[in-house]
Amino acid sequence: MSESLAPQRAYIVRGLPRRVLPDLAWLGGCSNSAGWPGPAGKRRPVTHEPCVAYLILGTEKTVMFDTGHFAHWHSLPRQLDEMLQGRTLDYVFVSHQEIPHTGNLGRLLQRYPQAKAVGDVRDYHLFHPELTLSRLVHMRHGEELDLGDRRIVFLDALWKDLSGTMWAYDTKLKLLFGADAFGYIHQDDENICATMLHEMPKDLAERASERAALPFFGLRQRSQSSRVAAFRRLLEKYPVEIITSGHTAPIMGTMTKPIIEKMLARLDSPTEGPRYLQS
Amino acid sequence: MTADTHRRRVLGGMSAAAIMALLRDNHAAAFQAQDNFAFATAQAVHPLIPGRLYRIGCAVRAERLSWLPADIPGLFEPLNAYLLIDRENAVFIDMGAPIMLPAIRQAIETVVGSRRVWVSYTRNEADCIGNLGWILGSCPQATLLFGGAGGILEWINDPAVSIMEVRDFLGRVPIVESRNGMTNQIGDLELQWLDAGVKQMLLTQWMFEPRTGCLFTSDSLGFRHLKAIDDTPVVESARGLPSTKLVAGELAARMNWLRGAQYPDLLARLETIFRERDVQMIAPVHGCIIRGRATVRAHVERLLAGLRAASALTSEEETHYV
Numbered sequence: 001m002s003e004s005l006a007p008q009r010a011y012i013v014r015g016l017p018r019r020v021l022p023d024l025a026w027l028g029g030c031s032n033s034a035g036w037p038g039p040a041g042k043r044r045p046v047t048h049e050p051c052v053a054y055l056i057l058g059t060e061k062t063v064m065f066d067t068g069h070f071a072h073w074h075s076l077p078r079q080l081d082e083m084l085q086g087r088t089l090d091y092v093f094v095s096h097q098e099i100p101h102t103g104n105l106g107r108l109l110q111r112y113p114q115a116k117a118v119g120d121v122r123d124y125h126l127f128h129p130e131l132t133l134s135r136l137v138h139m140r141h142g143e144e145l146d147l148g149d150r151r152i153v154f155l156d157a158l159w160k161d162l163s164g165t166m167w168a169y170d171t172k173l174k175l176l177f178g179a180d181a182f183g184y185i186h187q188d189d190e191n192i193c194a195t196m197l198h199e200m201p202k203d204l205a206e207r208a209s210e211r212a213a214l215p216f217f218g219l220r221q222r223s224q225s226s227r228v229a230a231f232r233r234l235l236e237k238y239p240v241e242i243i244t245s246g247h248t249a250p251i252m253g254t255m256t257k258p259i260i261e262k263m264l265a266r267l268d269s270p271t272e273g274p275r276y277l278q279s
Numbered sequence: 280m281t282a283d284t285h286r287r288r289v290l291g292g293m294s295a296a297a298i299m300a301l302l303r304d305n306h307a308a309a310f311q312a313q314d315n316f317a318f319a320t321a322q323a324v325h326p327l328i329p330g331r332l333y334r335i336g337c338a339v340r341a342e343r344l345s346w347l348p349a350d351i352p353g354l355f356e357p358l359n360a361y362l363l364i365d366r367e368n369a370v371f372i373d374m375g376a377p378i379m380l381p382a383i384r385q386a387i388e389t390v391v392g393s394r395r396v397w398v399s400y401t402r403n404e405a406d407c408i409g410n411l412g413w414i415l416g417s418c419p420q421a422t423l424l425f426g427g428a429g430g431i432l433e434w435i436n437d438p439a440v441s442i443m444e445v446r447d448f449l450g451r452v453p454i455v456e457s458r459n460g461m462t463n464q465i466g467d468l469e470l471q472w473l474d475a476g477v478k479q480m481l482l483t484q485w486m487f488e489p490r491t492g493c494l495f496t497s498d499s500l501g502f503r504h505l506k507a508i509d510d511t512p513v514v515e516s517a518r519g520l521p522s523t524k525l526v527a528g529e530l531a532a533r534m535n536w537l538r539g540a541q542y543p544d545l546l547a548r549l550e551t552i553f554r555e556r557d558v559q560m561i562a563p564v565h566g567c568i569i570r571g572r573a574t575v576r577a578h579v580e581r582l583l584a585g586l587r588a589a590s591a592l593t594s595e596e597e598t599h600y601v
Contacts, residue, residue, distance in 0.1 A: 107443055
């Protein structure tokens with residue numbers, strides 16, 4: 001095997017964790033498609049997709065949104081220790097069953113023996129037969145979790161990768177965690193891992209968010225207009241100031257509204273199909 | 280509640296044969312003895328074509344499963360992986376969820392023997408690759424057949440260490456491509472890979488093995504369930520075929536994009552897949568295996584009818600935001 005085709009790690013950590021706000025931490029890293037097995041033994045081009053999780057620190061309880069990618073576990077315990085600062089993890093919101101999103105559930109529930117998984121927890125007993133069923137707490141659309149100074153509202157996802165996908169909303173931060181929605185793929189050479197769009201020059205932010213990561217099969221088989229309209233109604237009921245997801249740096253400040261509109265336009269446009277995977 | 284009283288409560292109402300089957304199964308007994316753990320039974324290696332093709336799997340309650348529109352109390356769901364063998368090779372087609380590890384271990388011990396091991400999967404989800412780490416750690420010199428995306432060898436851990444430690448398989452396992460349109464000739468076995476006829480995940484593959492006539496359909500065509508845990512997970516007639524409405528509901532529960540969508544191209548391609556191949560057996564990762572040309576045809580017709588009906592269903596998500 002030539003040096004250039006030696007196995008290369010596909011899951012990297014740069015610049016994380018970050019404490020975005022006193023009560024919001026950003027964890028995880030990126031995937032690098034050059035580390036995937038390429039066609040005909042060739043190296044794939046380098047593109048990065050954020051593979052991240054978030055920690056909400058309420059006054060009484062803490063919750064992690066997704067578990068971080070299974071392949072980032074080499075770094076995640078340290079990241080959690082740094083951000084929890086002696087507190088424990090009380091809940092793990094599992095947005096959906098994919099290994100990049102919730103593959104560390106067993107590890108987290110072992111590390112935090114009092115923690116419980118919350119969300120649409122169907123299937124997880126098949127993946128974690130070592131867990132008692134009482135640690136898998138099923139939440140339905142509209143149900144809430146009290147963290148002390150805020151509530152986490154569980155919402156049925158309008159765009160789902162897998163059935164069973166839920167979104168989560170923090171009533172204090174007005175933060176939406178969108179599972180697989182709002183993700184984007186960026187280039188490595190711009191060195192923007194762990195950088196939020198509003199921290200970049202405007203033209204770089206525009207480029208970095210250009211290539212959406214939309215892993216939703218079936219978008220082309222159905223008009224998305226009614227879902228876009230439903231999403232606008234969601235925003236009326238749950239005003240959003242910060243967007244996060246398993247594949248998104250926090251989108252906040254002046255970037256929130258334009259990015260929402262950019263994503264909705266992409267979904268709703270019959271002429272512009274979504275570009276949904278890394279090279 | 281003690282383990283014994285819990286076991287009596289769980290066994291209440293089962294047939295004598297079912298209880299005997301349960302008691303024969305050490306793994307099920309182990310799970311039953313521990314209060315409040317997931318239930319799995321009938322961990323088994325089932326010869327579909329002796330000396331060539333084996334079903335590896337277990338049965339779980341048809342409850343708490345995302346691919347069903349609702350729990351079906353009293354029914355059971357087979358979870359499946361498959362093993363194709365010739366004299367020198369053993370090829371895993373999917374490796375199942377971790378809850379069926381006892382059956383996987385049984386297959387390694389009783390069928391694989393000294394054969395060279397190959398592992399493949401139809402999707403990179405935990406119900407297909409949940410035991411990949413165990414197999415790679417247990418079978419020396421295994422080769423990965425790879426037709427998807429992702430740095431999959433970093434998604435799994437070596438069973439030689441605790442799950443809290445990191446020891447993946449990057450650089451430790453040879454990789455052979457198995458992308459759509461490719462054929463892997465492995466000894467007497469011929470693995471023909473194709474894009475799934477119907478799917479939820481973008482990178483879902485089906486595989487056809489012409490010598491067995493078996494089409495491995497991942498999360499499709501899994502709409503036959505078990506009425507009793509000791510029933511065989513193989514359907515060999517069209518008797519008891521669920522209604523088009525039921526099939527449509529199950530299809531839309533898994534393939535959540537079908538409701539309100541139009542997909543004539545997909546239906547046409549699906550028909551072509553079956554027209555161009557002599558499919559004698561359908562092997563999904565959940566639900567019963569469907570065996571026999573006429574039985575396959577009847578179930579494919581019901582799949583097509585169910586897909587057409589699913590298009591007319593209402594999108595549930597949007598009703599939450601009126």
